[in-house]
Amino acid sequence: xxxxxxxxxxxxxxxxxxxxxxxxxxxxxxxxxxxxxxxxxxxxxxxxxxxxxxxxxxxxxxxxxxxxxxxxxxxxxxxxxxxxxxxxxxxxxxxxxxxxxxxxx
Amino acid sequence: xxxxxxxxxxxxxxxxxxxxxxxxxxxxxxxxxxxxxxxxxxxxxxxxxxxxxxxxxxxxxxxxxxxxxxxxxxxxxxxxxxxxxxxxxxxxxxxxxxxxxxxxxxxxxxxxxxxxxxxxxxxxxxxxxxxxxxxxxxxxxxxxxxxxxxxxxxxxxxxxxxxxxxxxxxxxxxxxxxxxxxxxxxxxxxxxxxxxxxxxxxxxxxxxxxxxxxxxxxxxxxxxxxxxxxxxxxxxxxxxxxxxxxxxxxxxxxxxxxxxxxxxxxxxxxxxxxxxxxxxxxxxxxxxxxxxxxxxxxxxxxxxxxxxxxxxxxxxxxxxxxxxxxxxxxxxxxxxxxxxxxxxxxxxxxxxxxxxxxxx
Numbered sequence: 144x145x146x147x148x149x150x151x152x153x154x155x156x157x158x159x160x161x162x163x164x165x166x167x168x169x170x171x172x173x174x175x176x177x178x179x180x181x182x183x184x185x186x187x188x189x190x191x192x193x194x195x196x197x198x199x200x201x202x203x204x205x206x207x208x209x210x211x212x213x214x215x216x217x218x219x220x221x222x223x224x225x226x227x228x229x230x231x232x233x234x235x236x237x238x239x240x241x242x243x244x245x246x247x248x
Numbered sequence: 249x250x251x252x253x254x255x256x257x258x259x260x261x262x263x264x265x266x267x268x269x270x271x272x273x274x275x276x277x278x279x280x281x282x283x284x285x286x287x288x289x290x291x292x293x294x295x296x297x298x299x300x301x302x303x304x305x306x307x308x309x310x311x312x313x314x315x316x317x318x319x320x321x322x323x324x325x326x327x328x329x330x331x332x333x334x335x336x337x338x339x340x341x342x343x344x345x346x347x348x349x350x351x352x353x354x355x356x357x358x359x360x361x362x363x364x365x366x367x368x369x370x371x372x373x374x375x376x377x378x379x380x381x382x383x384x385x386x387x388x389x390x391x392x393x394x395x396x397x398x399x400x401x402x403x404x405x406x407x408x409x410x411x412x413x414x415x416x417x418x419x420x421x422x423x424x425x426x427x428x429x430x431x432x433x434x435x436x437x438x439x440x441x442x443x444x445x446x447x448x449x450x451x452x453x454x455x456x457x458x459x460x461x462x463x464x465x466x467x468x469x470x471x472x473x474x475x476x477x478x479x480x481x482x483x484x485x486x487x488x489x490x491x492x493x494x495x496x497x498x499x500x501x502x503x504x505x506x507x508x509x510x511x512x513x514x515x516x517x518x519x520x521x522x523x524x525x526x527x528x529x530x531x532x533x534x535x536x537x538x539x540x541x542x543x544x545x546x547x548x549x550x551x552x553x554x555x556x557x558x559x560x561x562x563x564x565x566x567x568x569x570x571x572x573x574x575x576x577x578x579x580x581x582x583x584x585x586x587x588x589x590x591x592x593x594x595x596x597x598x599x600x601x602x603x604x605x606x607x608x
Contacts, residue, residue, distance in 0.1 A: 153261040153268070157507075157514025158445060184269070204608070207258035208265070209329045221608035227446060228603055231521060239600045243607075 144175040145240050150209050152226050159183040161206045162229040166238040169233035175234040177225030177237065179203070182211055198218045200246045203236075220244055228231065257363070260357065263326035264454060266483025270321055274314025275552045279562045281308040282551050307546060315552070319343040319356035320463050329362025331393075333463070334371065334385055337395035338363030345401040347473060353418075353458035358408065363397040365463035416462045423466040428544075433543035434469040435535045437576075440474035441535030442528065444513040444520065464550040469563055472555040473542050474535040476573045479517035480508035481534055486519075486590070487556070488581065493590040497522075508577070512553035523588045530583045538576020544570045 144221050148166065154159035163179040170177025178195060181188040193215045196202060201220040204210060222240045281320035285293050292304040323343025327335035342359025346352060351359075370392045376384055422428045437451035453475075456467040486501030488494045493501070500518050507515030520527045545568030553562045557573065560566035584590075 152445070153450060157512060161444060161514075161517065180494065182282045193446040208262045209258065222604050223608060225604065230517065232603065236605070237602055239603050240605055243605060 144173075145178045145199045146175060146201060146203055146237065146240075147199040147248070148181055148197050148205060149182055149191070150180045150226060150229065151204075151206040151208050158226050158230065159168065160188075162202070162233075165230050165233040166237065168206065169237055172234060173237060175237065175241075178213065179205065182206075191244065197240070201239060201240060203212050203229075207215070214237075220247070250540060256361070259326050259329040259361070261450070262329035263322045263324075263357075263360065264450070266325035266328075266437050267318055267322045269459075270314060271287070271318060274311045274318075275554055277311030277314060278552050279306055279554050280313075281305070281311075282433045283561055297433045315461060316347065319347045319353060322353070323356040323360040323470050324365075326360035327364035327367070329359070331367035331371070334389040335356050335367045335393065337365040337390055337530060338367060338397045340395055342397040342401060345397070346408075349401065349405035351401075351405055352410060352412040352462055354412050354415075355404070355408045356418050358404065359401055360395050366396045367393045368456075401513070404442070404509075411583030412462075416459070416464060419459055419464050419467070419500065423464060423548075426543075429466065429548075430540055430543045432467060435538035436470045437474035437477075437539030438466060438532045438536035440471055440513060440539075441478055441531040444531070446479055448490065448508060449513060460552055465553055469547055469553045469569070470539040470543060472553055472559050473513045473547075473569055474576070475507045475555060476538045477535045477538045477576035478513050478531045479504040480573060481515050481531070481584060482519040483508055484577055484581035485585045487499050489585045492585050497590050508573075516570055519590065522590050524550035526587050527584055530587070534576045534583075537579055538572040538574075540572075541575050542572030544568075544575075546573065547572065552578050 150159050150162040150166070160183065163181045166240075167177050171216045178189065178191055180191045192245065194208050196219060199219065201221045201222055202216045204221060204223040205226045206223070207225065224236050224240070259537050268427045268433065281293060285291075285301060291295070293301065293308050295302075295305060297305055320340055323346060323375045324340035327342070327354065339360040342363050343356040346355030346359055349355065367389055370389055371384075374384070374388060378387070388543055421512050422432065426489050436452050437455060442448045446452035453471055456471040460463075460468040483501050483504035485503070486498050490498060497519060498516075504515040507513075516531065520531060545565055547563055547568035551562055553559055560569040563569050576579025
C-alpha cells in the first residue's frame with residue numbers, strides 16, 4: 144500500500160509530529176510506503192506533493208481540523224481518524240484504513 | 249448530531265489554533281513592560297508617566313491592542329474553518345461585534361458559527377451563471393454572510409452579553425474567596441492533567457484564557473501551572489530512575505524538561521501511553537495537587553499571567569507557583585515509577601474494531 148497523509152493538532156507542537164512519526168514507523172513495519180505531512184505551529188513539514196498524492200491508495204487525515212492546501216487531494220479517497228488514535232495504535236489505524244479502502248475497490 | 253458536534257469541535261479548535269500565538273505574543277508585550285516597571289518601583293503604567301516609563305506604557309498598550317483582537321481572530325478563523333475564504337470576513341466582523349457588545353468569547357463563537365454555516369449554505373443553494381461567477385465571492389457571499397451576522401449580532405447582543413457578564417461576575421466573586429480558589433485550582437489542575445492537550449485539557453485551557461481576556465486573571469494561573477507538571481514529573485522520573493525507563497523514553501525525558509519549562513503538557517503523552525489506566529489518575533492527582541498548593545499559598549495574578557516556569561514573574565507570590573509545580577512533578581515522578589515499569593514498548597495493542605475512521 145502507498146499512503147500519504149496529514150497530521151495536525153490545535154497547538155501544533157506535540158501531537159502533530161508524534162502522530163506523523165508513529166504512522167510512518169508503523170508503515171515501515173508493515174512494509175508500506177507511508178508519508179505523513181505535519182501541519183504544525185511552524186508551518187508545513189515533510190510536504191506531500193500533488194504527484195505523491197496521485198500515486199497513493201488513499202489519503203489519511205490524522206486530525207479533527209481543516210487541512211491546509213486540501214486541493215492537492217482532490218478526487219482521492221480521504222479517511223479521517225482522530226489524532227490520538229493514530230498515536231496510540233498507528234499500525235491498527237493503517238491496517239483498518241487499508242482494508243476499508245480495499246473493500247471499496 | 250454526533251457528527252456535527254465532532255465537526256464543530258474541529259472548527260473551534262482551528263480557531264483556537266490561530267488565536268493561540270496571538271494571545272501568547274500579546275500577553276508577552278503586556279507583561280514585559282509591566283515587569284520592567286515593577287523593577288523600577290512603578291506599580292501601574294499610566295499615560296501620565298514621562299520619559300522611559302511613558303515608553304513602557306505605550307509599548308504595553310500595543311499588547312493590550314493585541315489582546316483586544318482575540319475575539320475577532322477567533323471568530324474569523326472559526327468561520328474560515330467552516331466555510332473557507334468566503335467565511336473569513338463574516339467571522340472577523342462577528343468576532344469584533346462580540347467584543348464591542350461585551351458578548352465576549354461566547355458571542356464570537358456563536359456569531360462565527362452562524363456566519364460560517366450561512367456562507368456554506370449560500371454556496372450550496374445559490375448558483376449563478378458562469379459569466380457572472382465573479383459576483384459570488386465579491387458581492388453575494390459577503391452580503392449574505394455579513395448582513396446575516398450583523399442581524400444576529402444585533403438581535404443576540406443583549407442576551408449574550410447578559411450571559412457573558414453574569415458568568416464573569418460569578419467567576420470574579422468566586423476568585424475572591426480562598427476556599428473557592430483552592431477548589432477551582434484542584435478542578436482546573438485535574439482537567440489539565442487528564443488528557444494532556446486533548447479535549448478536557450483544552451476545555452479548561454480555553455475557559456481560563458477566555459476569562460483572562462475578560463480581565464479575570466486568577467484561573468489562568470492554575471492552568472498555566474498545571475500544564476508544567478506532567479512533563480516535569482516524567483522528566484524527573486526518567487532522570488533519577490533511568491533503569492525503569494526504555495531507551496526511547498529516556499531520550500524523550502530531555503525534551504520534557506524543556507516542555508515543562510515552557511509549559512507544554514503534551515510532552516507527557518509518550519510516557520502516559522505506557523499504562524494510561526494507572527498513569528492518567530496519577531497525572532490528574534499530581535496536577536490538581538500542584539495547582540491546589542499554589543492556590544493555598546495565595547498565588548494569584550493581577551496582570552495577564554504568562555505560562556511556563558518563568559510565568560511566575562507575572563504573579564503575586566511567585567514562590568507558591570514554583571512550589572506547586574515542583575510538588576506536583578515530584579508526586580508524579582514518585583508514584584509513576586513506583587507503580588509502572590516504563591521499559592515496555594509504548595504503543596498499545598488497540599483492536600482494529602475499536603478504531604473509528606470516516607471517509608470524507
